[in-house]
Amino acid sequence: MLVLEFVSTVRATRSGPLDTLSDVAGMTDWGRAHVAELGLSTDFTATEALRREVVELRQAVRALLAKAVVPGPVSSADADRLPGFTASVDLVNAAALAAPLAPRLDWPAEGDPSATSVPAGEAEESSRIRAALAASAIELLTGPHREQLRACPAPRCVLYFTKEHPRQEWCSVACGNRARAARHYHQHKGR
Template sequence: MLALEFVSTVRATRSGPVDALADVAGMTAWARENAGGLALGDGFTATEELRREVVELRQAVRALFARAVAPGPASAADAHRLPGFAGSLDLVNAAALAVPTASRLEWPDGGPPAARSVPAGGADESARIRAVLASSAIALLAGAERELLRACPAPRCVLYFVKEHARQEWCSTGCGNRARAARHYRQHKAR
């Protein structure tokens, strides 16, 4: 899911949080890895302005995710420095509305027809990328998966995830192992 990939550009390592969008090279690499979902060509290269706008949008989406998981805790990565809810909501909606979309029928030889959303007007690349990312976040937050959205409670993890089954507590088995090891260590240290 593109919205989760987007907010997961802030990750945790042993040395602390890492931002995949910290510079133009990182933004370019991440966008190229997600080129299909962002409808980008092979030669895409980010600009500093695009990177700043995308990071601002990401922080707004993370603020909305933090609200969606409440009363549970938000991601520890940036809960203390997220923008306010109302401003975040306005920014995400404005980004999504900046590029209206239309359905286009595609019918490949030997395949079934399919509808695909495409930009309805001539929008610049930055607005189009932010519109796709904002729309993905809106779809997740307005859909049934919002109720399954969680912030991973494992030590040092900063990711959000969609709970896939009733017993899932962490974003990955690695985080589950770290959480169990930390709990075991605390229990044995207290003795």
């Protein structure tokens, strides 16, 4: 899901938090890795202004995901730096409206028809990117997957994920192993 990949541009490493979008080069790389979903050309190059706008949107989306997982714990990555709920809703809605999307029918001569979303009109690159990301966030937050949305409770993990199995507790096997190891350490620490 695009929105989960987007908010996962903030993640934890052994040396601390890592923000993939902390500079123009990182934003360019991330955009090029998602050209199809964002409607970008393969030679996409970010600007500092675009990067700042996308990071502002990411923080708003993370604030909305934090609200969606309540009463569960929110991600510890930036919970203290997230914008307010109303401001986040307004920003996501404004981003989605900045470059409305419309369905386009694609039907190859030898194959089945499919629909893709394309900008409904001309829009600048930043608006198109933010609209696609905001639309993905709205789809998650209003769709059936919202009930499965979780913040990973593993030590030092800051990711959001959708629970794909009733017994799934963590975003990955590695986080599950880290959580079990930490629990074991704390249980046997005083012996």
